[in-house]
Amino acid sequence: MGQKKDLTGSEKSKIVRYLAEGCSSLKIAKLLKRDHRTIKRFIQNSQQGRKKRVEKPRRKITAHELRKVKRAAAKMPLATSLAIFQSCNITGVPKSTRCAILRDMAKVRKAERRPPLNKTHKLKCQDWAKKYLKTGFSKVLWTDEMRVSLDGPDGWARGWIGKGQRAPVRLRRQQGGGGVLVWAGIIKDELVGPFRVEDGVKLNSQSYCQFLEDTFKQWYRKKSASFKKNMISMQDNAPSHASKYSTVWLARKGIKEEKLMTWPPCSPDLDPIENLWCIIKCEIYKEGKQYTSLNSVWEAVVAAARNVDGEQIKTLTESMDGRLLSVLAKKGGYIGR
Structure with missing residues (x-):
């Protein structure tokens, strides 16, 4: 058995545990399937203890x-x-x-993510805010999709760990993984969905409308005539949402003209459902949670959505008046979430 690369943190912890149980270095090498010399070297170095680091005087600047x-x-x-x-x-x-x-004078931070806004975008945002300033947002249905992966938004997580504690091990996938595409809507204090997009389906105009036919339509047909008459549907400018095919499909369902909200370009910060996605993701990925299958992460999304109460949703939908005022105050600029 040849020597391999250095021992991992997990292997070192196992060696300490096996030594405490009275195992010999040879037995530990067999259990870990590592070279005996590597195990013995680690044990010898551990017994000798670490040399105290000698602090060198720092280079001073004027x-x-x-x-x-x-x-x-x-x-x-x-x-x-x-x-x-x-x-x-x-x-x-x-x-x-x-x-x-x-x-002493700065801190390490990441760049803030925000859509690129040019002069035309800002003017359209201002026009949109003026148009809907007197709208009763309790009748607006806000919709969007979110993708959730097995390992979290960035595939990693960081957080505080107490002194003397070891960081938990996170899976590092060489292959596999993937994620689930989720669609949902919010109106007043009600959550519509969430609904799962079938794995492997790419949402173009046709598949998006078919998806709405199979999911959203079941919820919509149960509503009263007065609800349907007053409801305004918000669709962002994703190609599958804003295409002529999708617009015609929505019109056949009675969602057209003033009942279909025009949406300004590059404005995810104006959509309150983005905040719902943040709530759900914080819940399903708390404490660095990871998932081993697409079904398990979907079940977590459903459970997290079930825990979002009507008051939380109402807070999001009622925030629109303040968002519109912020857009006008910033002359169409990015307002954050």
């Missing part, structure tokens, strides 16, 4: 250089510490010192 670094950090958002110091012509400063200096 007050003038510090002011230059502060100005560069403000002018170069998201730049690395090396790039910031190089722009100030300050060399010979190790990374640990650079980070310690920057930590």
Whole structure:
């Protein structure tokens, strides 16, 4: 059995546990299917203990250089510490010192995600806000899709861990994975759905309308005539939603003209159902939760949606008046969620 790469954290924990149980190094090597020399080396190094790290004096910078670094950090958002110091012509400063200096005046953050808005987009957002400013949003049905994966939105998660505790192991998939596409709607204090899009189906105009026929229509036909008369449907500008085929299909169901809300481009921050997706994702992925099958993650979505009460939904739908005022105050700019 040849020697492999270094022991993983999980293997090291198992070695400690096996030693506590009285297992020999040879038996541990067989249990872990690792080279005996690798196991013995780890045990010997652990028994010797770690050498105390000798702190070296940090490279000091002058007050003038510090002011230059502060100005560069403000002018170069998201730049690395090396790039910031190089722009100030300050060399010979190790990374640990650079980070310690920057930590007093800045913090590491990710870039904010937001849609690109040009002048035309902003004008259309303002026109949209003015048009619907006097609308009773309790009669608007907000709809959208969300994709949920087995490992979370980014495939990873981070959070606080107590001192002395080990970080939990997360699955790292070489293949497989995937996700589930979910459709839902909210109106006043009611949740419509969620409904699962069949695996492998790509939502184009035809498949989207067929999906609505099989799901949304069952909910819609149970509503009273007065409800249908007053309801306004919101569809965003996704190609499958805004195509001529989909518009004609909705018109045949009586959702047309003023009953079909026009939607400004690049405006996910105006749709309250996006906040519902955040609530559901926080619930299904809490504590770094992962899933092993598409059915299990779908069941988690259903359970999380069932726990969203009417008051939470009502808070989202009633937030529209404030969103419209924010759009006008920012002259069509991005308002956040």
